[in-house]
Amino acid sequence: MSNNLLKGKRGIVFGALNDKSIAWKVAEKAVEQGATITLSNTPVAIRMGDTKALAEKLNTIIIPADATNVEDLKKVFEESMEALGGKIDFVLHSIGMSMNMRHNRSYDDLNYEFFDRTLNISAISFHKMIQIAKEMDAISEGGSVLALTHIAAQRTFTGYNDMADAKALLESIARSFGYVYGRDKGVRVNTISQSPTLTTAGQGIDGMNAFVDFAEKMSPLGNADAEECADYCIVMFSDLTRKVTMQNLFHDGGFSNMGLTQAVVDDYIEKK
Numbered sequence: 457m458s459n460n461l462l463k464g465k466r467g468i469v470f471g472a473l474n475d476k477s478i479a480w481k482v483a484e485k486a487v488e489q490g491a492t493i494t495l496s497n498t499p500v501a502i503r504m505g506d507t508k509a510l511a512e513k514l515n516t517i518i519i520p521a522d523a524t525n526v527e528d529l530k531k532v533f534e535e536s537m538e539a540l541g542g543k544i545d546f547v548l549h550s551i552g553m554s555m556n557m558r559h560n561r562s563y564d565d566l567n568y569e570f571f572d573r574t575l576n577i578s579a580i581s582f583h584k585m586i587q588i589a590k591e592m593d594a595i596s597e598g599g600s601v602l603a604l605t606h607i608a609a610q611r612t613f614t615g616y617n618d619m620a621d622a623k624a625l626l627e628s629i630a631r632s633f634g635y636v637y638g639r640d641k642g643v644r645v646n647t648i649s650q651s652p653t654l655t656t657a658g659q660g661i662d663g664m665n666a667f668v669d670f671a672e673k674m675s676p677l678g679n680a681d682a683e684e685c686a687d688y689c690i691v692m693f694s695d696l697t698r699k700v701t702m703q704n705l706f707h708d709g710g711f712s713n714m715g716l717t718q719a720v721v722d723d724y725i726e727k728k
């Protein structure tokens with residue numbers, strides 16, 4: 457159902473790989489809500505994933521970019537403004553990757569080149585994206601920039617590995633740039649901290665199925681799915697949240713404020 461919350465707005469969605477991706481759902485909902493958008497992902501993801509099918513469905517273009525490369529990012533903003541006919545109103549950073557996780561390197565046996573890449577791809581790319589946009593004055597006043605994060609930034613979760621450090625940095629960048637961009641150009645910057653979700657990136661986390669089950673039982677409203685995360689992103693892109701900036705917003709069915717639920721107690725006693 458459309459409420460035209462994004463009518464007339466122009467956006468860029470980074471990170472739609474396949475129909476499980478959170479960015480995929482955001483792209484679909486943004487168009488449904490009246491926005492025009494461009495998509496971006498790495499050349500290899502565009503080749504191997506389903507991004508082209510999404511672009512066809514939404515009648516839009518894909519601009520290939522490695523989000524760690526500032527020249528690529530510059531191109532994304534230039535070509536998006538050209539294709540959409542003006543400054544950008546919202547940007548979604550839905551990007552994460554850890555080579556240490558892919559190679560099963562534990563947190564006390566990290567490969568440091570991989571660690572650099574984790575931080576660069578999953579967090580510093582957010583800084584690069586925003587800095588380039590600001591230099592180019594590519595985002596209109598009142599614009600909204602969002603990245604997706606996880607509660608492993610605040611608390612330790614087994615298996616989350618070096619992505620926890622990347623998420624802590626990502627959230628810090630949102631605060632620091634939220635101040636600077638808000639002060640200078642009236643642009644807001646936030647992160648949404650999402651429940652565990654069974655996407656391609658999500659499934660790379662060691663023990664993910666157990667975590668999904670545990671989080672479901674620890675959340676009074678249950679886990680939030682990708683579709684619901686996309687709904688929250690749409691609200692954050694809309695004019696209904698004009699004064700929300702520099703925040704890490706939990707979207708997790710209440711998980712982040714729970715200590716222990718009866719469902720977990722019952723489960724534990726049953727298994728003992």
Ligand SMILES: NC(=O)c1ccc[n+]([C@@H]2O[C@H](COP(=O)([O-])OP(=O)(O)OC[C@H]3O[C@@H](n4cnc5c(N)ncnc54)[C@H](O)[C@@H]3O)[C@@H](O)[C@H]2O)c1
Pocket residue numbers: 470471472473474476477478479497498501521522523524549550551552553577604605606649650651652653654655656657658659
């Ligand atoms: N799935 C979860 O449980 C969960 C929970 C909280 C937050 N998140 C975050 O949500 C975001 C989206 O992940 P998802 O779960 O939809 O998985 P996904 O695998 O569908 O998306 C990850 C995307 O990152 C892209 N990417 C990787 N390296 C890149 C690079 N160098 N440049 C540009 N793009 C690159 C991939 O191509 C892919 O499209 C990530 O930041 C992830 O950490 C996911």
